[in-house]
Amino acid sequence: MTPPLMALVALFSLIWSSAFVAGKIALVTLDPYTLLVIRFGLAAALMAPFCPWRRIDRRALRVGAMLGLLNNALYLGLTFSALQRLRPEIVVVVVSCAPFLTTLLAVALGQERLAPRRIVGIACGIGGVAVMTGLVGAARPDPLGLALAGAGTLAFAVGTVLFRDKAVGLPVFQLNFWQTLVGGVALLPAAWLLGAPVGSVTVPTILAVLHLALVVTIGGMALWLALIRAHGAGTAASFHLLNPVFGVALAHLAFATPLRPEDFAGAALIALGLGLAVMTRAPARSG
Template sequence: MERKKLWVIYLMLALATSTWGSAFIAGKIAVESFEPTTVAFLRFFGAMILLFPIMWVTEKHRPTPTKKDWVRFALLGLTGIAIYNICFFLASKHAPVIKSSLFIAANPVLIVVLSGLFLKEKLTKRHLIGMAIALCGAAIIISEGHVVNMLRLGFEPIDFVLLGAVISWALYSVLGKVVLQKFSSVVSTTYAVAFGTLFLFPFALAETSWTDVVQATPQTWISIAHMSVFVTVVSFIMYYQGIKIVGAAKASIFINFMPVSAVIMATVFLGESFMLVHAIGAVFVLTGVYIGTTVAKKQKNKRDVEQSGDKNVKTNG
Protein backbone atom coordinates (compact mmCIF):
# COMPACT_ATOMS: atom_id res chain seq x y z
CA MET A 1 0.00 0.00 0.00
CA GLU A 2 2.83 2.37 0.89
CA ARG A 3 4.60 1.80 -2.43
CA LYS A 4 1.36 2.42 -4.33
CA LYS A 5 0.91 5.67 -2.44
CA LEU A 6 4.43 6.78 -3.36
CA TRP A 7 3.83 6.07 -7.04
CA VAL A 8 0.71 8.23 -6.88
CA ILE A 9 2.77 11.06 -5.35
CA TYR A 10 5.49 10.68 -7.99
CA LEU A 11 2.87 10.71 -10.75
CA MET A 12 1.32 13.81 -9.20
CA LEU A 13 4.70 15.59 -9.12
CA ALA A 14 5.39 14.62 -12.74
CA LEU A 15 2.00 15.96 -13.83
CA ALA A 16 2.40 19.20 -11.87
CA THR A 17 5.87 20.00 -13.21
CA SER A 18 4.92 18.94 -16.74
CA THR A 19 2.05 21.41 -16.61
CA TRP A 20 4.55 24.14 -15.72
CA GLY A 21 6.13 23.53 -19.13
CA SER A 22 3.00 24.96 -20.73
CA ALA A 23 3.79 28.28 -19.03
CA PHE A 24 6.58 28.79 -21.59
CA ILE A 25 4.02 28.66 -24.39
CA ALA A 26 1.35 30.68 -22.59
CA GLY A 27 3.90 33.22 -21.39
CA LYS A 28 5.22 33.82 -24.90
CA ILE A 29 1.68 34.61 -26.04
CA ALA A 30 0.75 36.80 -23.06
CA VAL A 31 3.82 39.09 -23.18
CA GLU A 32 2.84 40.12 -26.69
CA SER A 33 -0.02 42.15 -25.16
CA PHE A 34 1.22 42.99 -21.66
CA GLU A 35 4.49 43.74 -19.90
CA PRO A 36 6.01 40.86 -17.87
CA THR A 37 5.00 42.14 -14.42
CA THR A 38 1.42 42.70 -15.57
CA VAL A 39 1.21 39.16 -16.93
CA ALA A 40 2.45 37.86 -13.58
CA PHE A 41 -0.09 39.98 -11.68
CA LEU A 42 -3.04 38.93 -13.86
CA ARG A 43 -2.02 35.29 -13.60
CA PHE A 44 -1.97 35.29 -9.81
CA PHE A 45 -4.92 37.62 -9.36
CA GLY A 46 -7.02 35.08 -11.22
CA ALA A 47 -5.50 32.25 -9.18
CA MET A 48 -6.21 34.09 -5.93
CA ILE A 49 -9.90 34.45 -6.81
CA LEU A 50 -10.09 30.66 -7.15
CA LEU A 51 -7.84 29.70 -4.24
CA PHE A 52 -9.62 31.54 -1.42
CA PRO A 53 -13.02 29.83 -1.94
CA ILE A 54 -11.21 26.47 -2.22
CA MET A 55 -9.41 27.14 1.06
CA TRP A 56 -12.57 28.29 2.85
CA VAL A 57 -14.46 25.16 1.81
CA THR A 58 -11.75 22.50 2.23
CA GLU A 59 -9.79 23.97 5.16
CA LYS A 60 -12.45 25.10 7.63
CA HIS A 61 -10.36 24.03 10.61
CA ARG A 62 -7.06 25.51 9.41
CA PRO A 63 -4.64 26.79 12.08
CA THR A 64 -4.65 30.50 12.86
CA PRO A 65 -1.42 32.04 11.54
CA THR A 66 0.87 33.80 14.00
CA LYS A 67 2.92 36.90 13.18
CA LYS A 68 5.84 34.61 12.35
CA ASP A 69 3.62 32.59 10.00
CA TRP A 70 2.48 35.73 8.18
CA VAL A 71 6.12 36.71 7.66
CA ARG A 72 6.80 33.27 6.16
CA PHE A 73 3.77 33.53 3.87
CA ALA A 74 4.98 36.96 2.78
CA LEU A 75 8.42 35.54 2.00
CA LEU A 76 6.82 32.75 -0.03
CA GLY A 77 4.86 35.34 -1.98
CA LEU A 78 7.94 37.49 -2.50
CA THR A 79 10.24 34.68 -3.67
CA GLY A 80 8.11 32.10 -5.50
CA ILE A 81 5.34 34.37 -6.76
CA ALA A 82 6.60 37.93 -7.26
CA ILE A 83 10.36 37.76 -7.94
CA TYR A 84 10.37 34.40 -9.70
CA ASN A 85 7.55 35.29 -12.08
CA ILE A 86 8.88 38.74 -12.89
CA CYS A 87 12.16 37.06 -13.84
CA PHE A 88 10.35 34.29 -15.72
CA PHE A 89 8.22 36.59 -17.86
CA LEU A 90 11.13 38.95 -18.49
CA ALA A 91 13.00 35.92 -19.81
CA SER A 92 9.98 34.92 -21.90
CA LYS A 93 10.14 38.28 -23.60
CA HIS A 94 13.87 38.96 -23.88
CA ALA A 95 15.92 35.76 -23.48
CA PRO A 96 16.49 32.89 -25.92
CA VAL A 97 14.45 29.82 -25.00
CA ILE A 98 17.62 27.71 -24.76
CA LYS A 99 19.19 29.89 -22.09
CA SER A 100 16.02 30.45 -20.09
CA SER A 101 15.23 26.73 -20.09
CA LEU A 102 18.75 25.83 -18.96
CA PHE A 103 18.71 28.21 -16.02
CA ILE A 104 15.28 27.09 -14.87
CA ALA A 105 16.18 23.42 -15.31
CA ALA A 106 19.11 24.06 -12.95
CA ASN A 107 16.67 24.73 -10.11
CA PRO A 108 16.94 21.24 -8.56
CA VAL A 109 20.68 21.64 -8.01
CA LEU A 110 20.27 24.69 -5.77
CA ILE A 111 17.18 23.26 -4.07
CA VAL A 112 19.13 20.14 -3.11
CA VAL A 113 21.97 22.23 -1.68
CA LEU A 114 19.65 24.51 0.30
CA SER A 115 17.61 21.55 1.55
CA GLY A 116 20.76 19.95 2.88
CA LEU A 117 21.95 23.17 4.50
CA PHE A 118 18.73 24.46 6.06
CA LEU A 119 16.39 21.48 6.30
CA LYS A 120 19.05 18.86 7.06
CA GLU A 121 17.54 16.51 4.48
CA LYS A 122 19.77 13.50 3.90
CA LEU A 123 21.13 13.31 0.36
CA THR A 124 22.05 9.82 -0.78
CA LYS A 125 24.55 9.00 -3.49
CA ARG A 126 21.87 7.54 -5.73
CA HIS A 127 19.68 10.59 -5.25
CA LEU A 128 22.48 12.86 -6.45
CA ILE A 129 23.24 10.55 -9.39
CA GLY A 130 19.58 10.57 -10.40
CA MET A 131 19.47 14.34 -10.19
CA ALA A 132 22.62 14.67 -12.31
CA ILE A 133 21.28 12.34 -15.02
CA ALA A 134 17.96 14.19 -15.13
CA LEU A 135 19.74 17.54 -15.39
CA CYS A 136 21.91 16.20 -18.23
CA GLY A 137 18.75 15.16 -20.03
CA ALA A 138 17.28 18.63 -19.65
CA ALA A 139 20.51 20.17 -20.98
CA ILE A 140 20.47 17.87 -24.02
CA ILE A 141 16.88 18.84 -24.83
CA ILE A 142 17.24 22.60 -24.52
CA SER A 143 20.60 22.73 -26.34
CA GLU A 144 19.47 20.26 -29.02
CA GLY A 145 22.59 18.23 -28.35
CA HIS A 146 25.04 21.14 -28.60
CA VAL A 147 25.83 21.51 -24.90
CA VAL A 148 29.45 22.59 -25.42
CA ASN A 149 28.50 25.30 -27.90
CA MET A 150 25.84 26.57 -25.51
CA LEU A 151 28.37 26.90 -22.70
CA ARG A 152 30.52 29.10 -24.95
CA LEU A 153 27.81 31.75 -25.32
CA GLY A 154 28.88 33.54 -22.16
CA PHE A 155 26.83 35.69 -19.80
CA GLU A 156 24.50 38.54 -20.71
CA PRO A 157 22.48 40.91 -18.47
CA ILE A 158 19.36 38.76 -18.91
CA ASP A 159 21.29 35.79 -17.51
CA PHE A 160 21.37 37.47 -14.11
CA VAL A 161 17.60 37.84 -14.32
CA LEU A 162 17.38 34.11 -14.94
CA LEU A 163 19.75 33.47 -12.05
CA GLY A 164 17.35 35.46 -9.88
CA ALA A 165 14.57 33.13 -11.00
CA VAL A 166 16.57 30.05 -9.99
CA ILE A 167 17.51 31.45 -6.58
CA SER A 168 14.00 32.72 -5.78
CA TRP A 169 12.35 29.40 -6.70
CA ALA A 170 14.87 27.42 -4.66
CA LEU A 171 14.18 29.60 -1.62
CA TYR A 172 10.44 29.21 -2.22
CA SER A 173 10.67 25.41 -2.34
CA VAL A 174 12.80 25.12 0.80
CA LEU A 175 10.77 27.64 2.82
CA GLY A 176 7.62 25.88 1.65
CA LYS A 177 8.77 22.71 3.39
CA VAL A 178 8.95 24.64 6.69
CA VAL A 179 5.51 26.18 6.24
CA LEU A 180 3.97 22.80 5.40
CA GLN A 181 4.89 21.48 8.82
CA LYS A 182 1.94 23.48 10.15
CA PHE A 183 -0.30 24.36 7.19
CA SER A 184 -1.77 22.34 4.33
CA SER A 185 -0.70 22.77 0.71
CA VAL A 186 -3.95 24.61 -0.06
CA VAL A 187 -3.52 27.12 2.76
CA SER A 188 0.17 27.65 2.01
CA THR A 189 -0.41 28.21 -1.69
CA THR A 190 -3.38 30.52 -1.12
CA TYR A 191 -1.58 32.87 1.25
CA ALA A 192 1.61 32.81 -0.81
CA VAL A 193 -0.33 33.75 -3.95
CA ALA A 194 -2.20 36.48 -2.06
CA PHE A 195 1.01 38.11 -0.87
CA GLY A 196 2.67 37.70 -4.26
CA THR A 197 -0.30 39.34 -6.00
CA LEU A 198 -0.15 42.21 -3.52
CA PHE A 199 3.56 42.75 -4.22
CA LEU A 200 2.99 42.68 -7.99
CA PHE A 201 0.00 45.05 -8.03
CA PRO A 202 1.79 48.44 -7.81
CA PHE A 203 4.18 47.50 -10.64
CA ALA A 204 1.36 46.25 -12.86
CA LEU A 205 -0.66 49.40 -12.17
CA ALA A 206 2.28 51.61 -13.13
CA GLU A 207 3.11 49.88 -16.41
CA THR A 208 -0.36 49.03 -17.77
CA SER A 209 -3.11 51.24 -19.20
CA TRP A 210 -6.79 50.52 -19.81
CA THR A 211 -6.00 50.59 -23.53
CA ASP A 212 -3.66 47.65 -23.08
CA VAL A 213 -6.43 45.70 -21.38
CA VAL A 214 -8.99 46.46 -24.08
CA GLN A 215 -6.62 45.69 -26.96
CA ALA A 216 -5.38 42.38 -25.54
CA THR A 217 -6.15 39.46 -27.83
CA PRO A 218 -8.42 36.51 -26.90
CA GLN A 219 -5.34 34.28 -27.07
CA THR A 220 -3.71 36.43 -24.40
CA TRP A 221 -6.65 36.07 -22.01
CA ILE A 222 -6.86 32.32 -22.65
CA SER A 223 -3.14 32.01 -21.91
CA ILE A 224 -3.47 33.98 -18.68
CA ALA A 225 -6.51 31.94 -17.63
CA HIS A 226 -4.61 28.72 -18.30
CA MET A 227 -1.69 29.89 -16.17
CA SER A 228 -4.06 30.95 -13.38
CA VAL A 229 -6.08 27.74 -13.19
CA PHE A 230 -3.82 24.89 -14.26
CA VAL A 231 -0.24 26.13 -13.95
CA THR A 232 -0.87 27.89 -10.64
CA VAL A 233 -3.87 26.58 -8.69
CA VAL A 234 -3.84 22.89 -9.63
CA SER A 235 -0.10 22.37 -10.12
CA PHE A 236 1.13 24.42 -7.17
CA ILE A 237 -1.09 22.51 -4.75
CA MET A 238 0.08 19.16 -6.16
CA TYR A 239 3.74 20.21 -6.01
CA TYR A 240 3.43 21.43 -2.43
CA GLN A 241 1.73 18.20 -1.40
CA GLY A 242 4.58 16.28 -3.01
CA ILE A 243 7.17 18.30 -1.08
CA LYS A 244 5.32 17.57 2.14
CA ILE A 245 5.43 13.81 1.59
CA VAL A 246 8.77 13.11 -0.14
CA GLY A 247 10.80 16.22 0.76
CA ALA A 248 11.98 19.28 -1.19
CA ALA A 249 15.17 17.67 -2.51
CA LYS A 250 13.51 14.60 -4.02
CA ALA A 251 10.53 16.58 -5.33
CA SER A 252 12.91 18.99 -7.05
CA ILE A 253 14.11 16.22 -9.39
CA PHE A 254 10.71 16.31 -11.08
CA ILE A 255 11.27 19.92 -12.16
CA ASN A 256 13.24 18.41 -15.04
CA PHE A 257 9.91 17.32 -16.52
CA MET A 258 9.26 20.97 -17.27
CA PRO A 259 11.62 21.37 -20.27
CA VAL A 260 10.49 17.99 -21.60
CA SER A 261 6.85 19.02 -21.60
CA ALA A 262 7.75 22.44 -23.01
CA VAL A 263 9.39 20.79 -26.04
CA ILE A 264 6.41 18.49 -26.61
CA MET A 265 3.90 21.34 -26.33
CA ALA A 266 5.97 23.53 -28.63
CA THR A 267 5.82 20.72 -31.19
CA VAL A 268 2.05 20.33 -30.89
CA PHE A 269 0.94 23.95 -30.55
CA LEU A 270 3.69 25.92 -32.29
CA GLY A 271 4.58 23.45 -35.03
CA GLU A 272 8.22 23.09 -33.98
CA SER A 273 10.10 19.94 -34.97
CA PHE A 274 10.54 17.13 -32.46
CA MET A 275 14.00 15.68 -33.12
CA LEU A 276 15.77 12.51 -32.03
CA VAL A 277 17.91 14.51 -29.61
CA HIS A 278 14.74 15.58 -27.78
CA ALA A 279 13.71 11.94 -27.35
CA ILE A 280 17.19 11.04 -26.06
CA GLY A 281 17.05 13.88 -23.56
CA ALA A 282 13.60 12.81 -22.39
CA VAL A 283 14.92 9.30 -21.72
CA PHE A 284 17.70 10.80 -19.57
CA VAL A 285 15.20 12.86 -17.59
CA LEU A 286 12.88 9.92 -16.91
CA THR A 287 15.82 7.68 -16.01
CA GLY A 288 17.16 10.25 -13.58
CA VAL A 289 13.79 10.60 -11.88
CA TYR A 290 13.46 6.80 -11.65
CA ILE A 291 16.91 6.38 -10.06
CA GLY A 292 16.40 9.27 -7.65
CA THR A 293 13.09 7.92 -6.36
CA THR A 294 12.36 4.23 -6.88
CA VAL A 295 15.88 2.95 -6.33
CA ALA A 296 16.27 4.97 -3.16
CA LYS A 297 12.98 3.51 -1.90
CA LYS A 298 14.11 -0.04 -2.61
CA GLN A 299 17.26 0.53 -0.61
CA LYS A 300 15.18 1.84 2.27
CA ASN A 301 12.96 -1.24 2.17
CA LYS A 302 16.03 -3.46 2.19
CA ARG A 303 17.41 -1.68 5.23
CA ASP A 304 14.05 -2.00 6.98
CA VAL A 305 14.04 -5.77 6.34
CA GLU A 306 17.60 -6.10 7.61
CA GLN A 307 16.78 -4.10 10.74
CA SER A 308 13.67 -6.21 11.30
CA GLY A 309 15.78 -9.35 10.94
CA ASP A 310 18.30 -8.07 13.47
CA LYS A 311 15.51 -7.39 15.94
CA ASN A 312 14.12 -10.91 15.47
CA VAL A 313 17.56 -12.44 16.07
CA LYS A 314 17.97 -10.45 19.25
CA THR A 315 14.47 -11.42 20.43
CA ASN A 316 14.96 -15.12 19.64
CA GLY A 317 18.36 -15.08 21.28
Protein backbone atom coordinates in the same frame (compact mmCIF):
# COMPACT_ATOMS: atom_id res chain seq x y z
CA MET B 1 7.80 5.36 -7.43
CA THR B 2 4.36 3.83 -7.11
CA PRO B 3 1.97 4.20 -10.10
CA PRO B 4 -0.22 6.79 -8.32
CA LEU B 5 2.85 8.89 -7.48
CA MET B 6 4.13 8.56 -11.06
CA ALA B 7 0.78 9.83 -12.34
CA LEU B 8 0.83 12.80 -9.93
CA VAL B 9 4.40 13.68 -10.86
CA ALA B 10 3.57 13.55 -14.59
CA LEU B 11 0.46 15.70 -14.06
CA PHE B 12 2.41 18.22 -11.97
CA SER B 13 5.21 18.43 -14.54
CA LEU B 14 2.76 18.86 -17.42
CA ILE B 15 0.92 21.67 -15.60
CA TRP B 16 4.14 23.38 -14.52
CA SER B 17 5.68 23.25 -17.99
CA SER B 18 2.49 24.50 -19.64
CA ALA B 19 2.78 27.73 -17.63
CA PHE B 20 5.74 28.93 -19.67
CA VAL B 21 4.11 28.07 -22.99
CA ALA B 22 0.93 29.90 -21.94
CA GLY B 23 3.08 32.75 -20.65
CA LYS B 24 4.86 33.08 -23.99
CA ILE B 25 1.47 33.35 -25.72
CA ALA B 26 0.18 36.01 -23.30
CA LEU B 27 3.40 38.03 -23.48
CA VAL B 28 2.58 38.92 -27.08
CA THR B 29 0.14 41.55 -25.76
CA LEU B 30 1.06 41.89 -22.05
CA ASP B 31 4.30 42.69 -20.27
CA PRO B 32 5.41 40.07 -17.69
CA TYR B 33 4.54 42.14 -14.61
CA THR B 34 1.06 43.12 -15.75
CA LEU B 35 0.43 39.54 -16.85
CA LEU B 36 1.40 38.17 -13.43
CA VAL B 37 -0.63 40.78 -11.53
CA ILE B 38 -3.72 39.83 -13.57
CA ARG B 39 -2.98 36.13 -13.13
CA PHE B 40 -2.54 36.31 -9.37
CA GLY B 41 -5.39 38.76 -8.86
CA LEU B 42 -7.81 36.52 -10.74
CA ALA B 43 -6.64 33.37 -8.94
CA ALA B 44 -6.83 35.03 -5.50
CA ALA B 45 -10.33 36.36 -6.24
CA LEU B 46 -11.48 32.86 -7.19
CA MET B 47 -9.96 31.31 -4.05
CA ALA B 48 -11.13 34.01 -1.61
CA PRO B 49 -14.74 32.78 -1.18
CA PHE B 50 -13.45 29.37 -0.07
CA CYS B 51 -11.06 30.74 2.56
CA PRO B 52 -12.26 30.18 6.16
CA TRP B 53 -12.13 33.86 7.12
CA ARG B 54 -13.28 33.16 10.70
CA ARG B 55 -10.51 30.63 11.22
CA ILE B 56 -7.51 32.20 9.51
CA ASP B 57 -4.27 30.46 10.43
CA ARG B 58 -1.87 33.31 11.15
CA ARG B 59 1.16 31.10 10.69
CA ALA B 60 -0.14 30.07 7.29
CA LEU B 61 -0.56 33.76 6.47
CA ARG B 62 3.05 34.54 7.45
CA VAL B 63 4.56 31.57 5.61
CA GLY B 64 2.28 32.15 2.62
CA ALA B 65 3.39 35.77 2.43
CA MET B 66 7.04 34.68 2.45
CA LEU B 67 6.37 32.14 -0.30
CA GLY B 68 4.45 34.77 -2.26
CA LEU B 69 7.55 36.93 -2.38
CA LEU B 70 9.89 34.06 -3.30
CA ASN B 71 7.75 31.74 -5.45
CA ASN B 72 5.48 34.23 -7.14
CA ALA B 73 7.03 37.70 -7.17
CA LEU B 74 10.72 36.80 -7.59
CA TYR B 75 10.64 33.37 -9.25
CA LEU B 76 7.85 34.08 -11.73
CA GLY B 77 8.68 37.75 -12.17
CA LEU B 78 12.22 36.84 -13.21
CA THR B 79 11.40 33.77 -15.28
CA PHE B 80 8.56 35.49 -17.15
CA SER B 81 10.96 38.35 -17.89
CA ALA B 82 13.34 35.71 -19.25
CA LEU B 83 10.54 34.47 -21.53
CA GLN B 84 10.84 37.74 -23.46
CA ARG B 85 14.39 36.75 -24.43
CA LEU B 86 14.30 32.95 -24.53
CA ARG B 87 12.20 30.22 -26.05
CA PRO B 88 9.77 28.76 -23.48
CA GLU B 89 11.36 25.32 -23.57
CA ILE B 90 14.74 26.85 -22.58
CA VAL B 91 13.17 28.61 -19.58
CA VAL B 92 11.52 25.32 -18.58
CA VAL B 93 14.86 23.56 -18.82
CA VAL B 94 16.66 26.17 -16.68
CA VAL B 95 13.96 25.89 -14.02
CA SER B 96 14.61 22.15 -14.05
CA CYS B 97 17.96 22.90 -12.40
CA ALA B 98 15.95 23.52 -9.20
CA PRO B 99 16.75 20.01 -7.85
CA PHE B 100 20.46 20.80 -7.76
CA LEU B 101 20.00 24.10 -5.92
CA THR B 102 17.30 22.74 -3.63
CA THR B 103 19.39 19.74 -2.63
CA LEU B 104 22.40 21.90 -1.81
CA LEU B 105 20.27 24.24 0.29
CA ALA B 106 18.50 21.36 2.06
CA VAL B 107 21.85 19.75 2.89
CA ALA B 108 23.33 23.06 4.06
CA LEU B 109 20.37 23.58 6.40
CA GLY B 110 20.62 20.01 7.74
CA GLN B 111 17.23 18.93 6.36
CA GLU B 112 18.51 16.11 4.13
CA ARG B 113 21.58 14.05 3.32
CA LEU B 114 23.04 13.24 -0.07
CA ALA B 115 23.01 9.62 -1.22
CA PRO B 116 25.55 8.64 -3.93
CA ARG B 117 22.89 7.39 -6.35
CA ARG B 118 20.95 10.60 -5.92
CA ILE B 119 24.03 12.65 -6.75
CA VAL B 120 24.51 10.64 -9.94
CA GLY B 121 20.83 11.08 -10.81
CA ILE B 122 20.94 14.84 -10.42
CA ALA B 123 24.18 14.98 -12.44
CA CYS B 124 22.49 13.04 -15.26
CA GLY B 125 19.52 15.38 -15.11
CA ILE B 126 21.68 18.49 -15.23
CA GLY B 127 23.59 16.97 -18.15
CA GLY B 128 20.34 16.42 -20.00
CA VAL B 129 19.35 20.02 -19.23
CA ALA B 130 22.63 21.29 -20.72
CA VAL B 131 22.10 19.25 -23.88
CA MET B 132 18.51 20.42 -24.37
CA THR B 133 19.25 24.12 -23.80
CA GLY B 134 22.07 24.15 -26.34
CA LEU B 135 24.66 25.12 -23.72
CA VAL B 136 26.93 22.42 -25.12
CA GLY B 137 26.19 23.28 -28.75
CA ALA B 138 26.96 26.07 -31.19
CA ALA B 139 23.76 28.13 -30.77
CA ARG B 140 24.05 30.01 -27.48
CA PRO B 141 20.91 31.36 -25.76
CA ASP B 142 20.67 35.00 -24.68
CA PRO B 143 22.96 35.46 -21.61
CA LEU B 144 20.70 37.98 -19.85
CA GLY B 145 17.70 35.73 -20.38
CA LEU B 146 19.61 32.82 -18.86
CA ALA B 147 20.68 35.00 -15.92
CA LEU B 148 17.08 36.05 -15.24
CA ALA B 149 15.85 32.46 -15.43
CA GLY B 150 18.70 31.29 -13.19
CA ALA B 151 18.01 33.95 -10.55
CA GLY B 152 14.33 33.05 -10.57
CA THR B 153 15.17 29.37 -10.15
CA LEU B 154 17.33 30.19 -7.13
CA ALA B 155 14.44 32.10 -5.53
CA PHE B 156 12.17 29.13 -6.17
CA ALA B 157 14.69 26.72 -4.60
CA VAL B 158 14.89 28.88 -1.47
CA GLY B 159 11.09 28.93 -1.22
CA THR B 160 10.96 25.15 -1.61
CA VAL B 161 13.39 24.52 1.23
CA LEU B 162 11.79 27.09 3.55
CA PHE B 163 8.33 25.61 2.96
CA ARG B 164 9.54 22.19 4.06
CA ASP B 165 11.10 23.66 7.18
CA LYS B 166 8.33 26.03 8.29
CA ALA B 167 5.02 24.82 6.90
CA VAL B 168 4.58 21.31 8.31
CA GLY B 169 0.92 20.87 9.23
CA LEU B 170 -0.26 24.14 7.71
CA PRO B 171 -3.34 24.12 5.42
CA VAL B 172 -2.20 23.95 1.78
CA PHE B 173 -5.21 25.92 0.46
CA GLN B 174 -4.60 28.87 2.78
CA LEU B 175 -0.89 28.84 1.96
CA ASN B 176 -1.66 28.94 -1.74
CA PHE B 177 -4.18 31.74 -1.31
CA TRP B 178 -1.87 33.96 0.72
CA GLN B 179 1.15 33.42 -1.50
CA THR B 180 -0.97 34.16 -4.58
CA LEU B 181 -2.41 37.34 -3.06
CA VAL B 182 0.94 38.59 -1.73
CA GLY B 183 2.72 37.76 -4.99
CA GLY B 184 0.24 39.85 -6.97
CA VAL B 185 0.43 42.78 -4.56
CA ALA B 186 4.24 42.66 -4.52
CA LEU B 187 4.36 42.88 -8.31
CA LEU B 188 2.01 45.87 -8.53
CA PRO B 189 4.85 48.46 -8.29
CA ALA B 190 6.80 46.68 -11.03
CA ALA B 191 3.71 46.59 -13.25
CA TRP B 192 3.10 50.28 -12.59
CA LEU B 193 6.70 51.44 -13.15
CA LEU B 194 7.98 48.94 -15.73
CA GLY B 195 4.80 47.74 -17.40
CA ALA B 196 3.97 48.53 -21.02
CA PRO B 197 0.63 49.69 -22.44
CA VAL B 198 -1.71 46.76 -22.98
CA GLY B 199 -2.10 45.86 -26.63
CA SER B 200 -5.17 44.45 -28.30
CA VAL B 201 -6.43 41.58 -26.17
CA THR B 202 -6.86 38.46 -28.29
CA VAL B 203 -8.65 35.19 -27.62
CA PRO B 204 -5.33 33.29 -27.24
CA THR B 205 -4.23 35.84 -24.60
CA ILE B 206 -7.47 35.46 -22.65
CA LEU B 207 -7.24 31.65 -22.76
CA ALA B 208 -3.58 31.77 -21.72
CA VAL B 209 -4.35 34.01 -18.71
CA LEU B 210 -7.25 31.78 -17.65
CA HIS B 211 -5.03 28.72 -17.91
CA LEU B 212 -2.33 30.39 -15.82
CA ALA B 213 -4.79 31.49 -13.12
CA LEU B 214 -7.02 28.42 -12.88
CA VAL B 215 -4.90 25.44 -13.85
CA VAL B 216 -1.38 26.52 -12.88
CA THR B 217 -1.77 28.93 -9.95
CA ILE B 218 -4.66 27.21 -8.18
CA GLY B 219 -4.19 23.58 -9.23
CA GLY B 220 -0.49 23.26 -10.01
CA MET B 221 0.80 25.22 -7.03
CA ALA B 222 -1.45 23.35 -4.58
CA LEU B 223 -0.18 20.06 -6.00
CA TRP B 224 3.40 21.28 -5.71
CA LEU B 225 3.01 22.25 -2.04
CA ALA B 226 1.43 18.87 -1.30
CA LEU B 227 4.32 17.03 -3.02
CA ILE B 228 6.88 18.94 -0.95
CA ARG B 229 5.06 18.06 2.26
CA ALA B 230 4.79 14.39 1.35
CA HIS B 231 8.23 13.73 -0.11
CA GLY B 232 10.63 16.41 1.12
CA ALA B 233 12.10 19.46 -0.57
CA GLY B 234 14.94 17.75 -2.42
CA THR B 235 12.93 14.78 -3.70
CA ALA B 236 9.98 16.97 -4.74
CA ALA B 237 12.32 19.34 -6.56
CA SER B 238 13.74 16.40 -8.53
CA PHE B 239 10.28 16.01 -10.11
CA HIS B 240 11.15 19.12 -12.14
CA LEU B 241 13.60 17.03 -14.13
CA LEU B 242 10.62 15.86 -16.20
CA ASN B 243 9.75 19.43 -17.15
CA PRO B 244 12.07 19.69 -20.19
CA VAL B 245 10.35 16.70 -21.79
CA PHE B 246 6.93 18.31 -21.46
CA GLY B 247 8.32 21.77 -22.23
CA VAL B 248 9.79 20.69 -25.56
CA ALA B 249 6.67 18.70 -26.48
CA LEU B 250 4.28 21.55 -25.61
CA ALA B 251 6.43 24.13 -27.43
CA HIS B 252 6.41 21.88 -30.50
CA LEU B 253 2.61 21.64 -30.37
CA ALA B 254 2.01 25.33 -29.68
CA PHE B 255 4.71 26.99 -31.80
CA ALA B 256 5.74 24.24 -34.26
CA THR B 257 9.23 24.27 -32.71
CA PRO B 258 11.31 21.64 -34.50
CA LEU B 259 12.27 18.55 -32.51
CA ARG B 260 16.05 18.02 -32.56
CA PRO B 261 18.14 14.93 -31.85
CA GLU B 262 19.54 16.79 -28.83
CA ASP B 263 16.03 17.01 -27.38
CA PHE B 264 15.64 13.24 -27.40
CA ALA B 265 19.15 12.68 -26.00
CA GLY B 266 18.58 15.23 -23.26
CA ALA B 267 15.15 13.79 -22.44
CA ALA B 268 16.70 10.32 -22.03
CA LEU B 269 19.34 11.68 -19.64
CA ILE B 270 16.70 13.56 -17.68
CA ALA B 271 14.46 10.48 -17.40
CA LEU B 272 17.44 8.46 -16.14
CA GLY B 273 18.32 11.19 -13.66
CA LEU B 274 14.75 11.39 -12.39
CA GLY B 275 14.65 7.63 -11.80
CA LEU B 276 17.93 7.64 -9.88
CA ALA B 277 17.08 10.74 -7.87
CA VAL B 278 13.58 9.69 -6.84
CA MET B 279 14.21 5.99 -6.31
CA THR B 280 16.76 6.92 -3.66
CA ARG B 281 14.89 8.70 -0.89
CA ALA B 282 17.13 11.30 0.74
CA PRO B 283 17.20 10.63 4.48
CA ALA B 284 16.65 13.50 6.83
CA ARG B 285 19.42 14.31 9.29
CA SER B 286 18.82 13.04 12.78
CA GLY B 287 18.89 15.06 15.91
